Amino acid sequence: MTTPAAASPAIPLRVGVVGLGWMGQVHARAYTRVAQHYLDAPLRPVLVAVADNAGDERLARAVAAYGFADVHADWRELVARDDIDLIDICTPGDSHAEIALAALAAGKHVLCEKPLANSVAEARTMTDAAAAARAGGVLTMCGFNYRRVPAVAYLRQLIADGRLGEIRHVRAVYLQDWITDPQFPLVWRLQRERAGSGALGDIGAHIIDLTQFVTGQQITGVSALTETFVKERPLAGGSTGLSATAGGPDGGAPTGPVTVDDAALFLARLSGGAVATYEATRFATGHKNGMRVEVNGSLGSAVFELERLNELQFHDATRPGPEQGFTRILVTEPEHPYLSAWWPPGHIIGYEHSFTHQMRDLIEAVATGTDPRPSFVDGLRVQLVLDAVSRSAELGSSWVGVAPVPAEVPA
Amino acid sequence: MTTPAAASPAIPLRVGVVGLGWMGQVHARAYTRVAQHYLDAPLRPVLVAVADNAGDERLARAVAAYGFADVHADWRELVARDDIDLIDICTPGDSHAEIALAALAAGKHVLCEKPLANSVAEARTMTDAAAAARAGGVLTMCGFNYRRVPAVAYLRQLIADGRLGEIRHVRAVYLQDWITDPQFPLVWRLQRERAGSGALGDIGAHIIDLTQFVTGQQITGVSALTETFVKERPLAGGSTGLSATAGGPDGGAPTGPVTVDDAALFLARLSGGAVATYEATRFATGHKNGMRVEVNGSLGSAVFELERLNELQFHDATRPGPEQGFTRILVTEPEHPYLSAWWPPGHIIGYEHSFTHQMRDLIEAVATGTDPRPSFVDGLRVQLVLDAVSRSAELGSSWVGVAPVPAEVPA
Amino acid sequence: MTTPAAASPAIPLRVGVVGLGWMGQVHARAYTRVAQHYLDAPLRPVLVAVADNAGDERLARAVAAYGFADVHADWRELVARDDIDLIDICTPGDSHAEIALAALAAGKHVLCEKPLANSVAEARTMTDAAAAARAGGVLTMCGFNYRRVPAVAYLRQLIADGRLGEIRHVRAVYLQDWITDPQFPLVWRLQRERAGSGALGDIGAHIIDLTQFVTGQQITGVSALTETFVKERPLAGGSTGLSATAGGPDGGAPTGPVTVDDAALFLARLSGGAVATYEATRFATGHKNGMRVEVNGSLGSAVFELERLNELQFHDATRPGPEQGFTRILVTEPEHPYLSAWWPPGHIIGYEHSFTHQMRDLIEAVATGTDPRPSFVDGLRVQLVLDAVSRSAELGSSWVGVAPVPAEVPA
Amino acid sequence: MTTPAAASPAIPLRVGVVGLGWMGQVHARAYTRVAQHYLDAPLRPVLVAVADNAGDERLARAVAAYGFADVHADWRELVARDDIDLIDICTPGDSHAEIALAALAAGKHVLCEKPLANSVAEARTMTDAAAAARAGGVLTMCGFNYRRVPAVAYLRQLIADGRLGEIRHVRAVYLQDWITDPQFPLVWRLQRERAGSGALGDIGAHIIDLTQFVTGQQITGVSALTETFVKERPLAGGSTGLSATAGGPDGGAPTGPVTVDDAALFLARLSGGAVATYEATRFATGHKNGMRVEVNGSLGSAVFELERLNELQFHDATRPGPEQGFTRILVTEPEHPYLSAWWPPGHIIGYEHSFTHQMRDLIEAVATGTDPRPSFVDGLRVQLVLDAVSRSAELGSSWVGVAPVPAEVPA
Secondary structure, three states: OOOOOOOOOOEEEEEEEEOOOHHHHHHHHHHHHHHHHOOOOOEEEEEEEEEOOOOOHHHHHHHHHHOOOEEEOOHHHHHHOOOOOEEEEOOOHHHHHHHHHHHHHOOOEEEEEOOOOOOHHHHHHHHHHHHHHHOOOOOEEEEOHHHHOHHHHHHHHHHHOOOOOOEEEEEEEEEOOOOOOOOOOEOHHHOHHHHOOOHHHHHHHHHHHHHHHHHOOOEEEEEEEEEOOOOEEEEEEEEEOOEEEEOOOOOOOOEEEOOOOOEEEEEEEEOOOOEEEEEEEOOOOOOOOEEEEEEEEOOEEEEEEHHHOOEEEEEEOOOOHHHOOEEEEEOOOOOOOOHHHOOOOOOOOOOOHHHHHHHHHHHHHHHHOOOOOOOHHHHHHHHHHHHHHHHHHHOOOOOEEOOOOOOOOOO | OOOOOOOOOOEEEEEEEEOOOHHHHHHHHHHHHHHHHOOOOOEEEEEEEEEOOOOOHHHHHHHHHHOOOEEEOOHHHHHHOOOOOEEEEOOOHHHHHHHHHHHHHOOOEEEEEOOOOOOHHHHHHHHHHHHHHHOOOOOEEEEOHHHHOHHHHHHHHHHHOOOOOOEEEEEEEEEOOOOOOOOOOEOHHHOHHHHOOOHHHHHHHHHHHHHHHHHOOOEEEEEEEEEOOOOEEEEEEEEEOOEEEEOOOOOOOOEEEOOOOOEEEEEEEEOOOOEEEEEEEOOOOOOOOEEEEEEEEOOEEEEEEHHHOOEEEEEEOOOOHHHOOEEEEEOOOOOOOOHHHOOOOOOOOOOOHHHHHHHHHHHHHHHHOOOOOOOHHHHHHHHHHHHHHHHHHHOOOOOEEOOOOOOOOOO | OOOOOOOOOOEEEEEEEEOOOHHHHHHHHHHHHHHHHOOOOOEEEEEEEEEOOOOOHHHHHHHHHHOOOEEEOOHHHHHHOOOOOEEEEOOOHHHHHHHHHHHHHOOOEEEEEOOOOOOHHHHHHHHHHHHHHHOOOOOEEEEOHHHHOHHHHHHHHHHHOOOOOOEEEEEEEEEOOOOOOOOOOEOHHHOHHHHOOOHHHHHHHHHHHHHHHHHOOOEEEEEEEEEOOOOEEEEEEEEEOOEEEEOOOOOOOOEEEOOOOOEEEEEEEEOOOOEEEEEEEOOOOOOOOEEEEEEEEOOEEEEEEHHHOOEEEEEEOOOOHHHOOEEEEEOOOOOOOOHHHOOOOOOOOOOOHHHHHHHHHHHHHHHHOOOOOOOHHHHHHHHHHHHHHHHHHHOOOOOEEOOOOOOOOOO | OOOOOOOOOOEEEEEEEEOOOHHHHHHHHHHHHHHHHOOOOOEEEEEEEEEOOOOOHHHHHHHHHHOOOEEEOOHHHHHHOOOOOEEEEOOOHHHHHHHHHHHHHOOOEEEEEOOOOOOHHHHHHHHHHHHHHHOOOOOEEEEOHHHHOHHHHHHHHHHHOOOOOOEEEEEEEEEOOOOOOOOOOEOHHHOHHHHOOOHHHHHHHHHHHHHHHHHOOOEEEEEEEEEOOOOEEEEEEEEEOOEEEEOOOOOOOOEEEOOOOOEEEEEEEEOOOOEEEEEEEOOOOOOOOEEEEEEEEOOEEEEEEHHHOOEEEEEEOOOOHHHOOEEEEEOOOOOOOOHHHOOOOOOOOOOOHHHHHHHHHHHHHHHHOOOOOOOHHHHHHHHHHHHHHHHHHHOOOOOEEOOOOOOOOOO
């Protein structure tokens, strides 16, 4: 047996995850991926403990699979541990603020899944707490993972480099269809008190953040309408991820009111002069994860589609006329963002690696003491738009302005 | 020399065309195509005369190419002729009402290009006149040619047959980019007094009519915003179709204000419960004729794209789950609308044949004395939506209802 | 009534068509299109007479629709007329040589549909006759219409300009599925004595000519296999175009042997060093008119697909790495071949206009006394490859060289 | 702290990996993925040790990242350990046979990367050894990972269920472009003594195995040609994965002969009556990982493309005519093969998970004592075809039959 030249042992980043549902597991896997794909990452994430009160076999298996040492039924115990550096919050939105404030108070770095909170008020308490904690070297991040899809990061880079010129149009949809069946049960995502809103906050939040991210502009006002197509649903039995089973036999099952939007549509203006349409819906039959974002500028255009997340369509209007057209760029070259650590060109990556890249960037930020993005303020910005959309919809589509948020360091 | 079994000589339909610009020529060609592709059409269109005051070589060549016997500089002379059955109006929108009213008064059938008029008031005088003339057997039609694209007609049929179930979403864009260059001159299409509106009336009108046509529903209200990105342009030298040259040297050329919208975006509700987004723009860099219409229903979805007009994407949600997906239907089978008269499957047709089919349907209607569609009332319906969009945009995106129009025979 | 500036009356080109089946009608229409779209074409085609012995109502209607003055049951009468300049041969391949030789002897220009003949020997008599007639100013053309699809012509131009560099690979398929049903009857296209070969000569001929055309190279040798999947079929009742009905009731109908290939596959080498695969089949379920040609060179690649004939996919390997990809060029810009005469960008054209452009080029050649392409020699070149493919297939796929044909003026 | 219901501790499967280059790392990651995604897998892979003589920093980092306990410079030491159950061979093809034979002799299960060997003779010794070892309960598997792409497994299932009917055509290409630059150096993959062959064995092997797998048929004979476009290249400095740097300055660098094929093309017949074309090349400019496999049958067709590996295009010819077309199935539904363990529909997976699934199936086989597929005999079958292709190419494309291999249990 021989020993190869020793690799310098990486410093551990000790992680505690709150909520080991499907999103919590996605995060847990991502931490292990970073170490395997970014061999020179400055910190090595260690999955120390998880807080989750499910107490069932499924949880036990997950805990074992990811190698967590401990499980706490109460997240407060997790936050209180002194052998944890980072609290990663993967619970529904109604608990984000409380957990994040406690973790910051305990001096932990915090990664909080999107949406940052279920209300602007909560989000503001979180950004305030984050700003206060920052003085003590504590970092915060809001988890809009799609910023880390290489094609999205590349699109941002193209726009920042002026390749699209002055942005005129943004066109963003996030189309899903998992509740088109009226017998689909009343899971927590369909209840306002748990989820805050429906398609709007769940998937609309993604396209709001993503378009603000790639354009470098903020939404300044909106005109919106929302709709709930199926107003009453069977009470839920159990659910996991985006699937669930109804609680009782067809027809005889007790039902409850759907208190969130099935679909949210809005027009918007952006701070740089662009006009935009946005649509988030769970009733777009045939679309499973149909996020599509298009940006048209004076010098070019680009289109990103999540179901083909390794591709970017780019139209360069400065090319000779007869050769112009949308170019399907396979964003798998080593020069593309994040991809130097991956396999040869053309070997595609999947959804999960938006999280791998997120964790890599977070680790980099912690190692260097710089602020990771998206910040809690970025999360607040999204929350402000969500809030304006809801109010505009309540006001019969009247225009509602979005208050500007003080500048940060550019994302 | 032998004589084949004699074909019964078809009865002529004598046509006079007002305006032999590029749209007038598209119509002229379409009349000759009908006779060649629908060998058993009940009437044979004859191009009798044209009214156009261009008086130039280009006009002379066009007149010769299509075989018109005469040219009138004044359309009133054309309308006054007693050897013409049908007046086909292909001039800009500001002259539609006057010409149509005169033609109807002269007892001619009238085909009027879209949009029906430049205002609701004008459109109402036209529908009133049409209704009055109808008593005397005179027929009227408004030229929304895209209804006659086979894939569009097939989509309407699928929806009418219930294959999409209850319609939830309509998503319609018409994207062009021919005036993104700020040096593109101030042609008539950019002047409110000639064109009525900009992208809204020119191409937005198409997606309004098309979505109302395929869904069988009417838009009941809108929230809109419009934008003019380039507010001042060089005065125009000459123009033809959608191309033009500026009137003077770069920089030194006299300029004038653009008085129409470059882009119009709106949210809408439809009479059957669907919600919708619409966007018409001439600033979508990279899109030449980018009409795209998607409809999502409880049982299925469909997508139509004009640049691939021989295709329809259809998702049938009643199929077994693992086999579901959008099917690219090449709408070139003999069972598809209009296609029995064409070539073998897979041999595609072009833009022009939406007009060929339009003329075929018009001829059929005249031959049988039935009302062709789209009617002037259909044109009025579009005008009412255009008007509501304009008003909503002026009112800061406030919701503006669209008055219902009394029912006709179904389209 | 006013008279516009007079258009100079174009000189007529008097056309006689042999065979007014569906291909003959496609040609007839194309002549009328030229006059309507290329207003400044130097000659004006006039449809003088047709030779066709069908003698039925369908023929009578077609004759009337295209305005032929006379019909001859015997093509010899047509060829004998002294008021005809051009004989256009649209009959099955077994009659091409006889008709063409007679027409050339009578001093007529000849346009002969592809394939030029059913054998190399026939093709050689035709090229010899063409060369002899050329001395007297008589011109000949072989009708490989797909050369005139704008995207194909543009591809040739890109390759000729060196944009693809040294050509390494050609990959061509022509996939149809119209006889996958074993009950489809034994039409003339399935009989060797009429059609010469099956998929090979019918559609394989197209991809042979097209790839030689776009690359500017000739096939120098092949290794082939052919297959007839359905060896016996019901005798045909009647047929038109690519559809037909079986002659009798299912099961009880008399049948006959299929004497042509259902599919032909071959490997090839080209004169410039490229290697190639070719496949022509009528058993590619789901493909209606699925011609697809791809060319890979040292500097770039391109893909053409006939069912989307307005598009060309172009990959430019000289662009910056991260921006590379296949660009979907919508070949509808005025700078693209043939398109200056058409409508605004993005308004697509159909299959038929490959013939319109063919007739335009033929008219141009006649007017200027230059040799139109593809020539009879081009037709012979295809015939030599077809012959080599057949022989290789008979020899168990052994390599069969293709004799070079003396150089002409470049196409 | 609470303890959730305990998960039964899984039995370990102790793995030793030979060669921790990029393929070895892909395998190492895959073992860790199984445990995270298939929480109920019957065995838990443990990465015990690796054999690799690189001895550099890169190797040290990789060893640490995947948690191997030990590193051996000599693979014989690894094979000799008694705490290892499975030897996973990820070295170039010239060493496969020796390592595999030793491992089998030591009573280890063996997973051997494709191609099984560099010659038929070696492959036969391996299948013989595997058969002998099987008696002692030792299992063997050959690593054609693409069988485990869900869309591929689903395609096989559709064909096995008769959904495509009788298979008529197979059309398979594997297109890459990573050596189009003549300055790309002479890496081991371009040397016959290391790699056995070029594009043929490297990527052609994949499409041979994959098409035999999905159709359930074997190739019975071939006619082939191969080409080496760039015959001399700079000697290599170092290489990793598919990238490398030349050993010296441009121009002055010493060069060596390329002794493998750059491209291999062949026609084939399959045991069930289908005819086929195959092409593998590293000179298809613009294609990075362009595997595309199409199968046409009497009842339907399907297309798989590796760069969009989450999709399958399926054409069902038994549907009503006007609704037919290729359906883009997003193979991410829980009913699809392998996907029950993944995230919600529409959230795509990447290249790496073909290996995750491979390891899952291997673990399942070991746990149940059943034979995993592809077996060494499957690997031999591919080797026989590769050999026939090489011989046909040497014989000027003459037809070369492929000897049948005795039947096994169906894959």
